[in-house]
Amino acid sequence: MDVSYIFEDLNEPQRDAVAAEPGPLLVLAGAGSGKTRVLTYRVAWLVQAQQCSPLSIMAVTFTNKAAREMRGRIEKLLGFPVGGMWMGTFHGLSHRMLRSHAQDAGLPATFEILDSDDQLRMIRRVLKELNLDEGYWPPRQIQWTINGHKEEGRRPHDLSDSHDPQVQVLHKIYSNYQALCQRFGLVDFAELLLRALELMQNNERIRNTYQDRFRHILVDEFQDTNSIQYRWLKLFADKHKNITVVGDDDQCVYSWRGAQVENLRKFEKDFPGAQTIRLEQNYRSTEIILNAANAVIDQNQGRFGKTLWTEGEKGEPIQLYAAFNEVDEARFVIDRIKSWVGQGNQRSSCAILYRSNAQSRVFEEVLLDVGMPYRVYGGLRFFERAEIKDALAYMRLISNPHSDAAFERVVNVPTRGIGNKTLDQIRARAREKQQSLCNAAVELLQSGLPPRATQSVQRFLQLMDDLRKSAEGHELAEIADLVINRSGLIEHYRKEKGERAEARVENLEELVSAARNFRHDEDDELDELSSFLAHAALEAGEGQAEEWEDCVQLMSLHSAKGLEFPLVFLTGMEEGLFPHQRSMEEPGRLEEERRLCYVGMTRAMQQLVMVYAEVRRLHGREHYTSPSRFLSEIPHEHIQEVRSPMISRAVVRRYDKSDSAGQSVNGIKLGSRVRHNKFGDGTVLNLEGRGESARVQVNFEDVGSKWLVLAYTSLHAI
DNA sequence: TACTATTTAATTTTT
DNA sequence: TTAAATAGTA
Numbered sequence: 120m121d122v123s124y125i126f127e128d129l130n131e132p133q134r135d136a137v138a139a140e141p142g143p144l145l146v147l148a149g150a151g152s153g154k155t156r157v158l159t160y161r162v163a164w165l166v167q168a169q170q171c172s173p174l175s176i177m178a179v180t181f182t183n184k185a186a187r188e189m190r191g192r193i194e195k196l197l198g199f200p201v202g203g204m205w206m207g208t209f210h211g212l213s214h215r216m217l218r219s220h221a222q223d224a225g226l227p228a229t230f231e232i233l234d235s236d237d238q239l240r241m242i243r244r245v246l247k248e249l250n251l252d253e254g255y256w257p258p259r260q261i262q263w264t265i266n267g268h269k270e271e272g273r274r275p276h277d278l279s280d281s282h283d284p285q286v287q288v289l290h291k292i293y294s295n296y297q298a299l300c301q302r303f304g305l306v307d308f309a310e311l312l313l314r315a316l317e318l319m320q321n322n323e324r325i326r327n328t329y330q331d332r333f334r335h336i337l338v339d340e341f342q343d344t345n346s347i348q349y350r351w352l353k354l355f356a357d358k359h360k361n362i363t364v365v366g367d368d369d370q371c372v373y374s375w376r377g378a379q380v381e382n383l384r385k386f387e388k389d390f391p392g393a394q395t396i397r398l399e400q401n402y403r404s405t406e407i408i409l410n411a412a413n414a415v416i417d418q419n420q421g422r423f424g425k426t427l428w429t430e431g432e433k434g435e436p437i438q439l440y441a442a443f444n445e446v447d448e449a450r451f452v453i454d455r456i457k458s459w460v461g462q463g464n465q466r467s468s469c470a471i472l473y474r475s476n477a478q479s480r481v482f483e484e485v486l487l488d489v490g491m492p493y494r495v496y497g498g499l500r501f502f503e504r505a506e507i508k509d510a511l512a513y514m515r516l517i518s519n520p521h522s523d524a525a526f527e528r529v530v531n532v533p534t535r536g537i538g539n540k541t542l543d544q545i546r547a548r549a550r551e552k553q554q555s556l557c558n559a560a561v562e563l564l565q566s567g568l569p570p571r572a573t574q575s576v577q578r579f580l581q582l583m584d585d586l587r588k589s590a591e592g593h594e595l596a597e598i599a600d601l602v603i604n605r606s607g608l609i610e611h612y613r614k615e616k617g618e619r620a621e622a623r624v625e626n627l628e629e630l631v632s633a634a635r636n637f638r639h640d641e642d643d644e645l646d647e648l649s650s651f652l653a654h655a656a657l658e659a660g661e662g663q664a665e666e667w668e669d670c671v672q673l674m675s676l677h678s679a680k681g682l683e684f685p686l687v688f689l690t691g692m693e694e695g696l697f698p699h700q701r702s703m704e705e706p707g708r709l710e711e712e713r714r715l716c717y718v719g720m721t722r723a724m725q726q727l728v729m730v731y732a733e734v735r736r737l738h739g740r741e742h743y744t745s746p747s748r749f750l751s752e753i754p755h756e757h758i759q760e761v762r763s764p765m766i767s768r769a770v771v772r773r774y775d776k777s778d779s780a781g782q783s784v785n786g787i788k789l790g791s792r793v794r795h796n797k798f799g800d801g802t803v804l805n806l807e808g809r810g811e812s813a814r815v816q817v818n819f820e821d822v823g824s825k826w827l828v829l830a831y832t833s834l835h836a837i
Numbered sequence: 838t839a840c841t842a843t844t845t846a847a848t849t850t851t852t
Numbered sequence: 853t854t855a856a857a858t859a860g861t862a
Contacts, residue, residue, distance in 0.1 A: 208851080373851075
């Protein structure tokens, strides 16, 4: 077998990583240093040079997209398909295990996956059963708490007793929620991982089987793993210790979701003798961009430490534009794109990046205005859309009549006269007799409901019966078609007017195509319909139908991770927006913002343009802003300030560039310590306006954060 | 049940 | 400002 290509295509550290001896290996891969390349080549090397069977390899990613791409690249390298190799997301692989060992995992064979939306509904239901007020117990927060517990591997019974009544109630909600899920055979995202982990821990036979089978484990984006994922990996790798993790501590931007950069350090400790290889040669950006990004990220403490370098061109300086306001910002950016495109470049080679999604609006308005095609990433994905979830719920009821979540979702969608009162009766009956809503509804028909309700419920049950009968022996796509037509769903939206309704009809039609394109795996434990439903829950699909038109790309900095563009605009470079206000209170969060900035800057291949607005309208108020601290962390020689085309700009400009850290009023500036004669001591978080209307936000030690108008308050620096 | 008025809160989101 | 959730009304 000629494997020389493996060495020809790679630089030295890459080669070392790809051909490292078996054993624990940590690859610290800087942005654009070819980490996916290393991962795929290492798999190819294992198979071709080490004669490993693809069956003995597991590769784990965070997204389905990454898994698909990796599989494709590996197959291309090897020249043959590697179907037997386990390659997928933590959730996908866990799901696969649980399907194979449902009974051992304490789950019914027909268990269903709850996505976060379904989970929220479930929590609402628990709150209702416990007679708790949603205003006081926000479902989202509870969802966050429960998932947090699960991600740390804590079951309700693991929680220590608390004397705090608040905490007691939270525990109660968690344990009721869990009991309800167990009763209905429902598994949420975090549960997939926790169950799979517990299955391995508690069942020696299964543990041995998997530990023996997977002689090699490879992990992508390791810096984003949370506690449960780390424990999951550690257990899988426990026997052979052949685990390759690839990650970049400087690109950890999901710690708010439980990602623990510390896992990188932990890895070194838990796998003694682990080899560490750094990939620092960058193949993406110009030297100036890299130097600037290096300088910014260098401000963070406790890094593993990497310095990106390139053999490529020095490139153009980073351009910085101080826009008058957010509209000027958008005009400037789009003007620049126009001239870029005029030079023969593609629109799709430009990305407009921002910290928060709301910022896309102004850009969209201007793009629409000048008639330039664009694509916004983010927002609801295909399988998350309400109308699609409705249709899927019908399909779930066909597959499993006793799915309460599905029943609740569509029993009155479109409205068919089964209101809250009737539903409450059904729910009460179901709870009392410990049966599914469907069965409760059937029984209630006998024991007397008001005539109107009886008729409506009967009609619904009849509909489901018909659907179930008609579905038998039909193709998936036909079932989908049947469901959207006979349920009245599509008719319901056809009658509605407006663009939204039109889009919904289109989406429902698209669902039929999605069903047609779905390829059911022969040796799947599930029948085609159930398998499709699981697929829909685990892979939310694209945000928009694939647009082939050449489009400007708009997305949040988070969504940009992993992508690259010749021309990148980092917009909204203002204190309070980026770094975001809510991240400035804790130093840890600030460092994460800085990593996000690093991620954003390193997306750019040829030209990076940074923009901030001196005045920004936010939540209906105008704010005077100061330039982001990240801008001042970039060495001056790399920055070229772009002057406004309008002469008046010089007049409009109000601040001194050399003091870009921010304005100062009466010696009070951002971050300074102040004393108030009522509120005590605190730290200045924010400053806006000037003169009489100058206001400051102060985080007081005793009373928390407050906005004060300087003119009316006795505040002084200490 | 559907429509309208009012209130509320406003980062980021791989599964 | 705005979108979404809630409450109130026809």
